Amino acid sequence: MTTSGARAPVPREPRQERSRLTRERLVQSTMDALAHDGWAAATVAAVAERAGVSRGAAQHHFPTREALITAVLEQVFEEMTSTASGVLASLPDDEEDRVAAAVDRAVAIYTGTEFKAALQVWAAAASDPALRQLILPMEAKFARAAHQMTVAAIDPDNRYPDSHRIAQVTLDLARGLGLADTLSDDSRRRAQVVATWTEMVTAVIQVRSR
Amino acid sequence: MTTSGARAPVPREPRQERSRLTRERLVQSTMDALAHDGWAAATVAAVAERAGVSRGAAQHHFPTREALITAVLEQVFEEMTSTASGVLASLPDDEEDRVAAAVDRAVAIYTGTEFKAALQVWAAAASDPALRQLILPMEAKFARAAHQMTVAAIDPDNRYPDSHRIAQVTLDLARGLGLADTLSDDSRRRAQVVATWTEMVTAVIQVRSR
Numbered sequence: 477m478t479t480s481g482a483r484a485p486v487p488r489e490p491r492q493e494r495s496r497l498t499r500e501r502l503v504q505s506t507m508d509a510l511a512h513d514g515w516a517a518a519t520v521a522a523v524a525e526r527a528g529v530s531r532g533a534a535q536h537h538f539p540t541r542e543a544l545i546t547a548v549l550e551q552v553f554e555e556m557t558s559t560a561s562g563v564l565a566s567l568p569d570d571e572e573d574r575v576a577a578a579v580d581r582a583v584a585i586y587t588g589t590e591f592k593a594a595l596q597v598w599a600a601a602a603s604d605p606a607l608r609q610l611i612l613p614m615e616a617k618f619a620r621a622a623h624q625m626t627v628a629a630i631d632p633d634n635r636y637p638d639s640h641r642i643a644q645v646t647l648d649l650a651r652g653l654g655l656a657d658t659l660s661d662d663s664r665r666r667a668q669v670v671a672t673w674t675e676m677v678t679a680v681i682q683v684r685s686r
Numbered sequence: 687m688t689t690s691g692a693r694a695p696v697p698r699e700p701r702q703e704r705s706r707l708t709r710e711r712l713v714q715s716t717m718d719a720l721a722h723d724g725w726a727a728a729t730v731a732a733v734a735e736r737a738g739v740s741r742g743a744a745q746h747h748f749p750t751r752e753a754l755i756t757a758v759l760e761q762v763f764e765e766m767t768s769t770a771s772g773v774l775a776s777l778p779d780d781e782e783d784r785v786a787a788a789v790d791r792a793v794a795i796y797t798g799t800e801f802k803a804a805l806q807v808w809a810a811a812a813s814d815p816a817l818r819q820l821i822l823p824m825e826a827k828f829a830r831a832a833h834q835m836t837v838a839a840i841d842p843d844n845r846y847p848d849s850h851r852i853a854q855v856t857l858d859l860a861r862g863l864g865l866a867d868t869l870s871d872d873s874r875r876r877a878q879v880v881a882t883w884t885e886m887v888t889a890v891i892q893v894r895s896r
Contacts, residue, residue: 511812512813513813514809514810514812514813514814515725515809516726517813592812595809595812596809596812598809598865598868598869599724599725599805599806599808599809599810599868600724600809601869602721602724602802602805602806602868602869603722603723603724603727604724608869608870611869612869612870615869638882641878641879641882642882644875644878644879644882645859645882645883645886647862648859648862648863648866648879649855649858649859649862650862651861651862651865651866652857652859652860652861652862652863652864652865653858653862654862655808655861655865656858656861658808658809658812659808659811659812659818659821659822659825660818665854668851668854669851669854669855669858672848672851672852672855673855676855676886676890679890680889
């Protein structure tokens with residue numbers, strides 16, 4: 477510091493705001509820990525260290541690992557839902573462009589950091605019934621939202637009776653592409669698959685709308 | 687034992703045969719451990735106990751966890767490939783039935799115990815570059831085999847230029863359905879998605895072959 481003389485008083489963060497920021501930092505660190513270092517790295521103690529938060533403060537916010545994982549999944553699904561809703565804000569008028577935008581958005585949901593974090597919780601839940609019970613309602617809520625948004629993007633005027641089924645295939649396909657993306661950069665192959673699917677959906681919709 | 691007198695000589699298993707059986711038992715136990723209890727349960731020591739094999743014997747076959755996981759993945763991919771090849775042995779003549787059989791088979795690959803075991807290795811590999819390097823060539827070999835077989839089932843007479851791309855979408859979709867199946871029984875919803883996709887593939891093939 478090169479300043480001298482009387483310092484300006486440091487504004488004190490209100491306690492509530494500080495507490496909110498600590499909580500956010502812990503959740504974000506858990507998401508990073510899951511996506512990059514896997515399930516074993518996502519304990520309250522390890523995440524506290526990663527976030528530079530004292531273990532006591534971390535335990536104040538998240539007394540158990542279950543509470544921490546619940547908070548992370550809430551945020552994961554919220555961010556995945558907001559990725560999905562992004563497309564609805566700016567839908568192209570052209571039918572083919574609109575389908576392409578909807579498919580791209582569905583794939584974006586499953587190729588981000590959030591999905592990589594969720595996948596670790598998934599894998600852990602396969603052998604942990606209590607964790608599975610925790611996840612299932614959150615995942616069902618997310619699945620409904622993603623499905624509604626995909627239907628709305630593919631078929632905004634509700635003209636095609638098949639759009640619900642096509643939206644389901646789109647999301648399952650996107651999930652499969654997301655899983656392939658966890659091991660290696662799969663973006664070139666993925667672009668081909670996305671193009672094929674977009675073309676098929678556009679063709680079906682055009683046939684039905686004649 | 688209620689028998690008395692001279693016992694019939696117990697036929698001795700040849701040493702080699704016994705060794706082969708022990709190895710098989712260890713690999714199968716590892717697959718079960720992964721699919722039902724997750725990555726953490728698949729160590730050489732834990733699997734030896736599960737298989738009722740001494741730790742020394744287990745380490746004779748698999749000196750490292752890496753060696754064990756490699757053997758398991760070889761078997762996983764072999765069984766997944768043989769699931770895929772099953773369809774080629776008995777292809778229906780009718781085009782629609784043939785496509786349905788190919789799609790069902792692709793989905794069967796990703797909804798069995800083998801895929802559930804592989805998924806645990808996948809999830810662990812996301813944060814373990816050495817494990818990833820081990821998996822990638824095996825997974826690439828499997829992906830090529832599954833793709834070839836799906837193309838051959840959809841388009842045995844090599845008549846449709848799109849069949850390679852359609853086979854890719856089929857396998858990615860099947861992988862996404864497999865992942866959804868790890869948390870809860872998803873078979874009813876899956877049947878709808880499979881029916882929609884089969885219908886779309888049949889329609890594309892029929893249009894192109896006119």
